[in-house]
Amino acid sequence: MNDIHSTLRFPLLAALLLALAGCNGAPGFGSGSAPSAATPTPPPENMAGRWLLASPGRGQCSMVFGATTPGAIEGTIAPAGGCPGKFFTSRKWTYEQGGLIMRDHNGQPLAQLSSAGGRFEGKSTAGEPIVLSR
Numbered sequence: 001m002n003d004i005h006s007t008l009r010f011p012l013l014a015a016l017l018l019a020l021a022g023c024n025g026a027p028g029f030g031s032g033s034a035p036s037a038a039t040p041t042p043p044p045e046n047m048a049g050r051w052l053l054a055s056p057g058r059g060q061c062s063m064v065f066g067a068t069t070p071g072a073i074e075g076t077i078a079p080a081g082g083c084p085g086k087f088f089t090s091r092k093w094t095y096e097q098g099g100l101i102m103r104d105h106n107g108q109p110l111a112q113l114s115s116a117g118g119r120f121e122g123k124s125t126a127g128e129p130i131v132l133s134r
Helices: 002-021
Strands: 049-055 059-067 076-079 092-096 098-102 111-116 120-124 129-133
Touching: 098 120, 111 129
Parallel strands: none
Antiparallel strands: 049 059, 049 129, 059 076, 076 092, 092 098, 098 111, 111 120, 120 129
């Protein structure tokens, strides 16, 4: 009798596990796909175009922000000469978690800015105040 129970135990256990794997009781569990990520929120301003970066007491420069589409959450930066601090190395921007992050040619953050009614304000990674406006 023990041999029959041992012989039947594995196929029954395997069938039970397969049945549970097909359950859709929990999102992402057994459905074969990962839970969907939240849709990124685009910046409140269309970033494409010319912007003025200013650091009080340190200077200012013009920058051209590129975006592949309106409402893009990332793009390129082409700074003009004379940018304060290390902002002459600006090459990329991303908008994530409600803030604008400017990055250098190595992908390292240069500044994090928040929207302030048509412009962006924040600090450079060195602690300098930064304003980005049209």
